[in-house]
Amino acid sequence: MENEFVCWVRSQFAQNESVERGPGDDAAILRLSGQQGTVVTTDTLMDGVDFLVDQVDACRIGHKALAVSLSDLAAMAARPVAAFVSLVLPRRGGRQLAEGLYAGMAPLAERYGVAIAGGDTNSWDGPLVITITAIGQTTADGPLLRSGGQVGDAVLVTGHFGGSILNKHLDFEPRVAEALLLNSRYDLHAGMDVSDGLTLDLSRLCQESQLGTLLNLEAIPISDAAGELARQQPNSKTPLDHALGDGEDFELIVTLPASEAKRLLADQPLGIPVTRIGTLVAEQGLWALNADGKRKPIAADGYQHEIDP
Numbered sequence: 561m562e563n564e565f566v567c568w569v570r571s572q573f574a575q576n577e578s579v580e581r582g583p584g585d586d587a588a589i590l591r592l593s594g595q596q597g598t599v600v601t602t603d604t605l606m607d608g609v610d611f612l613v614d615q616v617d618a619c620r621i622g623h624k625a626l627a628v629s630l631s632d633l634a635a636m637a638a639r640p641v642a643a644f645v646s647l648v649l650p651r652r653g654g655r656q657l658a659e660g661l662y663a664g665m666a667p668l669a670e671r672y673g674v675a676i677a678g679g680d681t682n683s684w685d686g687p688l689v690i691t692i693t694a695i696g697q698t699t700a701d702g703p704l705l706r707s708g709g710q711v712g713d714a715v716l717v718t719g720h721f722g723g724s725i726l727n728k729h730l731d732f733e734p735r736v737a738e739a740l741l742l743n744s745r746y747d748l749h750a751g752m753d754v755s756d757g758l759t760l761d762l763s764r765l766c767q768e769s770q771l772g773t774l775l776n777l778e779a780i781p782i783s784d785a786a787g788e789l790a791r792q793q794p795n796s797k798t799p800l801d802h803a804l805g806d807g808e809d810f811e812l813i814v815t816l817p818a819s820e821a822k823r824l825l826a827d828q829p830l831g832i833p834v835t836r837i838g839t840l841v842a843e844q845g846l847w848a849l850n851a852d853g854k855r856k857p858i859a860a861d862g863y864q865h866e867i868d869p
């Protein structure tokens with residue numbers, strides 16, 4: 561099936577000026593402009609962990625797989641260039657599944673000018689596995705790193721958090737345009753995307769910046785889905801718990817000087833809300849203020865893949 565399948569994939573996607581040679585040779589050739597950094601990220605998604613093939617339309621799975629990688633380019637404030645798609649398909653119904661996956665990627669690839677410049681297709685008697693490697697370029701504004709945070713920076717987030725399992729984890733829009741716009745207009749110090757959970761990912765930014773965050777828990781933007789999930793599972797987690805610890809929101813965290821944050825919050829330039837949720841402090845870890853004004857530690861909560869020793 562492979563020759564004909566590669567032809568079909570080639571017919572579905574436009575290449576762009578950065579792709580000197582796309583699918584059809586043993587490897588792709590990219591011609592990237594020399595001025596900027598090349599940003600490379602790879603993600604693997606698996607049936608049963610990241611989606612359920614027998615319950616979800618293949619288009620949504622394809623969209624998610626590409627969106628996850630584009631979100632990591634957004635996290636670095638990089639402009640997407642190309643993506644490489646490797647599929648391990650279940651033998652039964654594999655071709656139809658593959659076509660659905662690519663159909664889900666196509667609109668997203670077109671929106672962000674991403675060429676599907678190559679990949680690999682295998683099949684086996686196991687579940688669907690998708691690996692996407694995305695290539696981007698930093699802009700004149702430079703990359704956004706986790707390590708750039710400074711004491712006193714305001715910590716801002718895009719969008720709302722929690723309950724993504726109800727839908728958003730499949731249908732989210734990667735914050736590519738938002739990251740590029742924020743990086744060009746404001747003096748951002750640090751940033752990342754939230755894939756595993758707001759507090760877990762924020763703790764990673766803090767770790768790289770060797771700082772902590774004093775959170776304002778009342779300011780956390782909680783999604784309606786977090787409330788819905790809390791209602792569905794009473795006596796377990798509150799909507800705030802979901803917002804702080806659920807994975808796959810794919811929003812952005814950025815830190816910047818308080819004066820810049822004030823300007824950004826007044827502008828609200830994105831069409832989706834940007835909210836200040838805290839301040840970077842010298843004491844490492846995550847903190848919130850008690851009613852008596854004392855700091856209490858907040859646990860970093862989120863999704864982590866378990867690996868047995």
Ligand SMILES: [Mg+2]
Binds near residue numbers: 631632635752753755
């Ligand atoms: Mg990330």
